[in-house]
Amino acid sequence: MSRRLTKLQMLRQGEAPKPASPAPDTVCGDFLDYLKGECHLAANTIDAYGRDIRLFLQWLGGKDLRKVRVGQLSDFMGHLRDKGQAPSSIARTVVAVRTFFRYLQLEGRVTDNPAELLSTQKMWQRVPGVLSIREVDDFLRSPRKTDTFWQRDRAILEVLYATGCRASEVCSLRVRDMSLKERHIKAHGKGGKQRMVPIGSRAIQAIELYLEQLRGKLAAKSPHPPEALFLSRGGRPLDRIQLWRLVKLYARRVGIDPKISPHSLRHSFATHMLAGGADLRQVQELLGHASIQTTQIYTHVEHSRLKKVHRQFHPRA
Template sequence: MENVKKSLQLFIEYLQIEKNYSQYTIVHYEQAIEDFILFMNQQLLLHFSDITYSDVRLYLTELYNQQFARRTVARKISSLRSFFQFLLREKLIIDNPFSLVSLPKKDQTIPHFLYKEELEKLFEASDRSTSTGQRDQALLEILYATGIRVSECCQIQLQDIDFSLGTILVHGKGNKQRYVPFGSYADHALHEYISNGRKQLMEKSTLRTNHLFLNFRGGSLTTRGVRHILNNIIKRASSTIHISPHVLRHTFATHLLNEGADMRSVQELLGHKNLSSTQIYTHVTKDHLRYIYMSSHPRA
């Protein structure tokens, strides 16, 4: 299996150097391939060149027997298809057996979002007289004001913020950059946090960083830290709602579309590569319209 591991390492280097994928994305590719290698071991298949279409069909059956969601199966097969295409390009195999497999249709799940009343409870939960409270408020305001991903939020540097224009330079997937505007509430929360709370948090560490959001020790905030902060905000708000950082992104997009924003603009703000990724929010807005109709029409 030495050649198998070497091929995987070559592919990882290709994703890092040529494709410039994020570490998060690369981990998903690597996990999908390693899972398939385990399957190969069970089937006594020693080389990637030994894999046939029949083996791929058998592997698909195993994934379904393990009751993986269709979205998960589609992601695994897509990763393996890309991997085998790379092997084909490098002339390590003579054909790509995964090219014959059609991806299962993904479950059409409607993104969960928050209503304005629910948001207000969250915005009133932080104690802004403390350094962490000012940070939490600024974090919440930025996530809702911009709709950026948590990973993008954790990467924000002080120099990325332009208060005169009210924009943040966001470093997205694949090192793609975009400017995202923010409003007056986020502006006020940022000024308060940077002028006071952030300085107090910085004093707790001997290290110096330009990252905007810091943890209670004065270090850079991680995605896991953001989730912990949001969970604490919910507890303080005495709320029964379920919230994740991505729910704020869903809420941002839904509220914009509900208020008449065009989909292309929302796509650009979210940093979506394809419009189809943004179109899922039209299902949410239709659900919202039905809710308004049913609660407002005299003969609904």
């Protein structure tokens, strides 16, 4: 009763009551619903943002979100760095926190948006790990005919490097997404976006061999005709964890850095394209990046082409 009287007194004095601070246990769920329903982000992105925001709210310790300032946000990023989080993970957390506070502001749950002043520090950025062309060749040849599913595994590795697709995009490929005669495939990217990606001869040959010799046998183990291109031993669509394990397996076989992941082949694809003379905008389109700034990280990796241009054209090189 006293609470109602207080609000009534505030209204009589011409003051609007301040909105209650959003409860951490519900605001995160509401935020994820917003990302899915309004922003149409990919499921993996929503999961990652959810982990980031839950960690942030836990670190905040129940403090009023309306009173958070940019200094506290910077302290949180420093906390993640001290905990040993990778610079790329911290950079993603910065984006997640920005989006979170923008959502709170749109909903009227906070008045100010301190995250607008939060910048992605250069020290949080890192140059992505890239394989040499020789390492890529060894890696793509690593599946042997003595391996149970070597046709599938070789096709997967070839597609990862030939297209620069994300692991989730490779796992979601369907047979009808293949236009091998036209030498391209349809990739299903983040946020439901689709793009046509060219594919080379070696990857096409590997896919055709897999379709001819193995996929039908795997598909026969499924109770329903599967649409996915790459199937598990039980005839189900291959998932990202299985793909990750395959990459690790063949990396160990040829003695490549054990930190390699499916994304390493995406990094290598982009870097080798730029080294060969591709335009940055073209690489952006092939990778499916929404922003050119995301693609620009690869310009920090490959300097050999620029050095060659400098030696060739600068009068005092």
